[in-house]
Amino acid sequence: MAGVEGRSEPGQPGQQGKPGLRERKKQRTRAAISDAAIHLFLEHGFNETSVAQVAEAAEVSKRTLFAYFPSKEDLVVHRLADHEAESARVVRARPPGTTPLAALRAHFLDGLRDRDPITGLNDHPQVRRVHRMILAAPSLVARMDRFRSGAERALAQALQETADTTELTARLAAVQIVGVQWALASDNADRLAFGESADARYPGAVADAQHAFDLLENGLRRLA
Structure with missing residues (x-):
């Protein structure tokens, strides 16, 4: 190694x-x-x-x-490898008294503010081109699905270990949380890939993220 x-x-x-x-x-x-x-x-x-x-x-x-x-496919997707366990790291490192969902919400909003490419809100020309390339290659889309599954497994383990919840609850929660993050990032990237600027998209991206995490919180309020 x-x-x-x-x-x-x-x-x-x-x-x-x-x-x-x-x-x-x-x-x-x-x-x-x-x-x-x-x-x-x-x-x-x-x-x-x-x-x-x-x-x-x-x-x-x-x-x-x-x-x-x-x-x-790994020649492309490996650049996202560090992000696969990112949500799990956020959950494990959250301050005492902070729920997993609150920590993940704050982290995603910080990513939008900082134009982190993993949130989809980065309009650097090469980032846009890479996104379009991934969408155009079925094997890359399939590889990204494996990446998402890995993120779900890592987050489920972190939730089970730190949120005092059962394996099933942790797994179902992770699927929902990662799914929401994925959908938000995809919406942002799709808009930017075809011309919208990150600055123009930012207010809408924040509003969508707040709405999405509000929905998660209403459904997952017992997670903590």
Whole structure:
């Protein structure tokens, strides 16, 4: 695993907490492959670009590419990997006395304010193009569904562990919460992908988010 192989050996002074040379090289290779892939996908289309072309552009072998990215779809979706457990982290890190839903509402609203791409409210040209590319490729849409399922599982586990609720309640709540977040982000991204600016969409995005979380709160008020 990359995170293990790059660690310094015990006894090496001044190396703790810093990635080793091997790990830094891996990070650069991974970034180069990803950047080459996104550039080619946006220029020529996801379906029209082969893995071999990506490997050639990144100056690596196909074997090396698949060592970093198990599938072609992962070349795109891996950029969202840190967000898969984001809601779970928010629930676990919430202040004492704060309900899971209140913490998630505040976090989503903060994301809208900060134009976090995961909320769909980011109108950077490349973000828009990537969104349109995902919608146009059925395999990427399917891969995003797997991403959503992973987010649901992570949130359900966090709810069960921190909200003193049953496994079934945690799972059903997670499906609803992630579904709402997903729908809100998709609505925002769809509007921005075809021309609306983030600033113009922001008031409506906030109103929609407040309405959606109000609905969740009325249905999930016993969660805490």
